[in-house]
Amino acid sequence: MSMKDEPIEEVGEGYIRPDSWWYRVYVLVIAWTIVVITALWFLSRYFSAISVN
Amino acid sequence: MVPFAVLFRNLRKLMKTLDWAVVFIYLAYVTWDGVRMSRQSNSVDGYFLAGRSLPWWAVGLSVMATQLSAITLVGTTGQAYTDGMRFIQFYYGLPLAMVILCVTVVPFFYRANVFTAYEYLEKRFDVKVRALTSFFFLISRGLGVGTIISAPSIVLSIVFGWNLTLTVIVMGMSTTIYTVFGGVRAVTWIDVKQMFVIFFGLGVCFFVILSAFPAGVTFGDAINIAGALGKLETVNTSFDLQEKYTLWSGLIGGLFLMLGYFGCDQSQVQRFLTAKSVDEGRVSLLMSAFLKIPMQVFILLIGVLVFVFYQFQAPPIVFNAAEVTRAEQSAEFRAIETRFNEAHAERRVAAVGVADQVTVESRQTYIDADKKFNAVRQEAVKYVRDTGDKNFNDVNYVFPTFVLQNMPMGVIGLIIAAIFAAAMSSISAELNALATATTLDFYKRLYKPDATDAHFVVVGRISTFIWGIFACIVAFYATNLGSLIEVVNKFGSFFYGSLLGVFVLAFVVKRARARGAFFGLLFGIASVWVASHYTKIEFLWFNVIGCLVTVAFGYLISLTVRDNSTVQAPAE
Numbered sequence: 001m002s003m004k005d006e007p008i009e010e011v012g013e014g015y016i017r018p019d020s021w022w023y024r025v026y027v028l029v030i031a032w033t034i035v036v037i038t039a040l041w042f043l044s045r046y047f048s049a050i051s052v053n
Numbered sequence: 054m055v056p057f058a059v060l061f062r063n064l065r066k067l068m069k070t071l072d073w074a075v076v077f078i079y080l081a082y083v084t085w086d087g088v089r090m091s092r093q094s095n096s097v098d099g100y101f102l103a104g105r106s107l108p109w110w111a112v113g114l115s116v117m118a119t120q121l122s123a124i125t126l127v128g129t130t131g132q133a134y135t136d137g138m139r140f141i142q143f144y145y146g147l148p149l150a151m152v153i154l155c156v157t158v159v160p161f162f163y164r165a166n167v168f169t170a171y172e173y174l175e176k177r178f179d180v181k182v183r184a185l186t187s188f189f190f191l192i193s194r195g196l197g198v199g200t201i202i203s204a205p206s207i208v209l210s211i212v213f214g215w216n217l218t219l220t221v222i223v224m225g226m227s228t229t230i231y232t233v234f235g236g237v238r239a240v241t242w243i244d245v246k247q248m249f250v251i252f253f254g255l256g257v258c259f260f261v262i263l264s265a266f267p268a269g270v271t272f273g274d275a276i277n278i279a280g281a282l283g284k285l286e287t288v289n290t291s292f293d294l295q296e297k298y299t300l301w302s303g304l305i306g307g308l309f310l311m312l313g314y315f316g317c318d319q320s321q322v323q324r325f326l327t328a329k330s331v332d333e334g335r336v337s338l339l340m341s342a343f344l345k346i347p348m349q350v351f352i353l354l355i356g357v358l359v360f361v362f363y364q365f366q367a368p369p370i371v372f373n374a375a376e377v378t379r380a381e382q383s384a385e386f387r388a389i390e391t392r393f394n395e396a397h398a399e400r401r402v403a404a405v406g407v408a409d410q411v412t413v414e415s416r417q418t419y420i421d422a423d424k425k426f427n428a429v430r431q432e433a434v435k436y437v438r439d440t441g442d443k444n445f446n447d448v449n450y451v452f453p454t455f456v457l458q459n460m461p462m463g464v465i466g467l468i469i470a471a472i473f474a475a476a477m478s479s480i481s482a483e484l485n486a487l488a489t490a491t492t493l494d495f496y497k498r499l500y501k502p503d504a505t506d507a508h509f510v511v512v513g514r515i516s517t518f519i520w521g522i523f524a525c526i527v528a529f530y531a532t533n534l535g536s537l538i539e540v541v542n543k544f545g546s547f548f549y550g551s552l553l554g555v556f557v558l559a560f561v562v563k564r565a566r567a568r569g570a571f572f573g574l575l576f577g578i579a580s581v582w583v584a585s586h587y588t589k590i591e592f593l594w595f596n597v598i599g600c601l602v603t604v605a606f607g608y609l610i611s612l613t614v615r616d617n618s619t620v621q622a623p624a625e
Contacts, residue, residue, distance in 0.1 A: 017332055026152045029342045033148040036346050040141065040287040047280025 075466030079250065079473065080227050086246070087231020087239035087481075094236035100510045101168050101489045102327050103238040109333040111245050113340030115482070116315075116324045117348070118244035120341075121251065123205035123476035124449065126352065131372075131451035133356025134363075137284035141353055142298045143593070144346050146307030150315060151342035155335040157560050158316040163331045168493050170322040170556075177559040178567035180498065185571060186552055187494035189578075190319055191487060193548045195520065198483040199527025204449070205476050206528065209469070211375050212453040221528045224473065228480045229521025233514050237327055237489075240481045247474035254471030255355060257464055258456070262358045265459060267365050267405075274408040275361040281407055281416050282423050284357050287350075297591045306593030309600050313549030315341075317556050320486035359455050364404035366459075367397050370433045372450035380437055389433050396426040484524065488516035547585075550596035551577030554603025558611075562604065566611040573607025 094100040132140050167173045171190065175183035202225045210217040231239050263272055279285055289299045296302070315321045315338065328334035370393045371377050380386040403419035438445045456468045492513045497504070504512075554577050558565035580602040581595045590598075 016330070022155070022335070025339065026155070029148050029152055029339060032343060033145075033346070037145060037288065040350065044138070044280070044285040044287045047276055047285050048283055 071463045072466030072469065075463060076469050076473065079470040080223070083243050083246070083474075083477065084227050084231050087235035087243055090235035090239040090242065094234075094238055095510060096506045097168075097493075097509045097513075099238070100236035100513050101323070101485075101493070103236070103241065105327060106329060107238075107241055107327045107333075109328060109336040110340070111241055112324055112328045112333065112337035114248045115241040115244035115478075116321060116337055116341055117345065118248045118251075118475075118478035119320060119324060119482040120314075120345075120479075121248075121475050122201050122479035123472045124201065124208075126251070126472060126475040127205065127208060127452045128449050129349065129352050130356035130359065131448035133284070133353040134360045134451045135448055137279070137282075138287050138350070138353045138357060139289060139298045141287050141346065141349055142289065142300055142303035143307055144349055145300065145303035146305065146309070147311045147345050148342040149304075150308050150311035151338045153312060154316045155338055158322075158556070159325060159334045159338065160331050161560065162322065162326060163334055168326070169319050169490055170317055171319070171490065171494050174555065174559060174570070175498075178565075178570050182555065182567050182570045182574075183494060184499070185574060186317075186555055187319075187490045189548055189552065189574075191490055194318070194320065194483055194487055195523060196527055198480055198487070198520070198524040200531050201476060201479050201483065202524055203528035203531035205472060208449045208453055209472065211373060212450060212457055213469070218529070221525055224476055225480065225521060225525040225528060228477045229484060229518060229524075232481045232484045232488075232521070233517045236510075236513070237323060237485050240485045241324070241327060243481065244478045247478045250467075250474040251471045254464075254467045254474075255352065258460070258468060259351075259355055259358070261460060261464060262355070262362055265362055265366075270365070270408050275358060277411055278361050278364060278404055278407050278419070279357045281411075281419055284360060294594060295589050295591060297593075302591060302593045306591075306595075306597055309550055309553060309596035310546075310593060313553035313596055313600070317549065317552040318486075319490050320482045323486050323489060324482070356452065359451065361404075362455070362459070365401060367394065369454060370430065371437055372447050372454045373437075373445070374454070376437045376441060376445065379441065380433075383440075386433070386436055389429060389436060393426075393429045393433060396422070396429045400426045480524070484517050484520050487520040488513050491516040491520070546592045546595045547578050547581045547599065550581060550599025551603045553596070554600040554607065557600065557604050558607045562608055562611070564611050565607055566614040568614050569607040569609070569611030572610050573603040573605075576606040577603030 094103075096104075098104050129140060162170065162173055165173050165176055167176070169187065171183045171187040174186055202221055206217060206220040206224055209215060210220045231243060235243075263275075266275065276285070289296065290301075291299050292301060293299070294302075325334040325337050328337055369377065370390055371380070381390070400419070400422040403415070403422040406415040407419045409415075434445070434447055453472070456465055460468060492509055496512055496516075497509060501508075551574050555570050555574050558570050558573060577599045581599045584590055584595060584598050585592075
């Protein structure tokens with residue numbers, strides 16, 4: 001990675017994505033969290049009560 | 054021919070030298086790296102906000118590095134060893150908190166063009182609210198940063214036999230030096246490198262543990278063994294408020310805690326204010342939302358694998374070697390040790406049985422053997438507590454002791470460097486934030502508003518240095534007073550929920566006025582104090598209580614204020 005000083009860029013509206021784009025990202029974050037927690041729950045249940053031979 | 058004993062001794066010497074070399078090179082590099090960035094930090098904007106020029110991925114890694122302190126690293130792995138993975142529930146509220154912050158706090162702070170979170174409160178309320186919130190931040194974080202230094206220093210000095218004072222000074226002052234010179238730019242870029250050191254170290258550790266299992270025991274077997282004892286439990290749906298880690302305490306209490314920590318604590322707010330734009334600030338927080346839970350699962354999994362490793366190798370009866378040496382003077386403790394070794398041998402046979410074939414019988418035999426083993430271990434821990442430190446907690450010694458006794462040449466040094474990196478990344482962010490609040494919320498705002506940029510940078514550097522010295526002094530005291538750590542942690546939880554309440558008043562409650570916010574905060578902190586002293590509610594819920602009381606009292610008191618002509622709307 002470059003450790004050189006980055007030029008300071010103006011904070012302009014051009015850098016701001018529309019709210020609708022961000023709402024889709026937020027929904028993705030929440031969906032990802034639900035998937036991760038559910039997967040962890042499923043795995044812990046599976047391994048604590050794993051089917052025996 | 055060289056006798057084997059001499060060869061072995063020379064090899065041990067070489068190992069120690071190599072480990073020391075890795076640690077020394079790491080410390081020298083980060084200090085030099087921070088100092089060389091000083092020339093890019095000669096203005097207020099450059100020193101405190103890196104000219105708002107940093108890319109999202111660097112800020113995002115810095116956010117995660119700041120939160121991941123050394124005691125989190127060694128404590129979390131130790132916690133997984135003793136208690137399994139249930140601690141992960143602590144982080145379940147984090148992703149939602151990040152989304153809420155991206156919608157509210159990030160654009161508000163960024164567009165208000167503030168340097169500190171508390172500066173925003175002056176724009177919304179008045180200077181008294183700004184000064185009070187900043188004051189609480191300085192008190193709680195000033196003491197907290199001492200603990201961040203002292204807790205890993207105690208562990209490292211006991212496990213590795215280092216001088217405690219020297220460990221505190223090396224950890225505290227090397228961080229102070231690069232933070233003084235490089236400002237927030239050095240803090241962030243070094244955080245990025247420290248995250249790589251931490252995860253490279255943990256990755257190596259992960260594979261070394263797997264390779265240390267007996268022949269025929271695979272990763273899958275290890276997971277089966279841990280699962281059989283409930284070590285993989287990651288969701289507890291109990292509604293008991295006295296249970297520390299549940300799905301609900303994580304989702305609700307954790308949500309409030311994370312909102313308070315990432316949205317109202319200057320050490321985190323300052324991270325995303327250095328981003329190039331609002332969007333990059335948002336992405337830097339969302340990086341944690343995506344990666345934090347998987348990252349913590351990985352760290353906890355290492356603790357679980359250490360647990361499985363010790364199913365086949367005899368673990369220390371108590372991981373704090375100094376306490377064992379003291380306790381072994383007594384015949385009673387030696388008798389416990391004998392029974393401990395017998396219980397371990399029995400459990401080892403049972404674990405091999407589960408690894409060979411999972412049957413109802415093999416699982417039950419193993420569970421019974423583990424119960425017997427734990428009963429003897431608890432007896433030993435109780436003996437240590439009864440005859441020595443009443444607050445003795447073995448959890449933090451598990452991982453460093455495991456590393457010292459089982460890691461190969463060079464890897465010990467790498468893991469020590471990773472522990473240092475975790476500590477230093479948190480300390481540097483705290484020192485930088487403390488200096489920013491001191492310089493801008495108090496010195497500039499109340500004492501010398503018209504000084505030059507260069508003057509404030511000098512004041513910022515002096516403040517950083519003084520806070521670094523203060524943190525080391527607190528660390529020395531914290532090493533002698535075990536309960537101080539608990540006091541500081543409790544004080545921190547008083548702070549977050551109540552402070553979050555003030556920001557909720559600022560952002561959400563249009564009718565909120567300065568007087569309401571000021572006294573609401575005091576009521577919030579008082580309510581958490583009452584809850585902590587007169588109930589058995591677990592600490593994550595304090596954040597909910599503090600926030601709700603602050604908002605409720607803040608609103609009610611605001612209703613008593615007649616003149617609302619001076620109220621400003623939230624900056625947008």
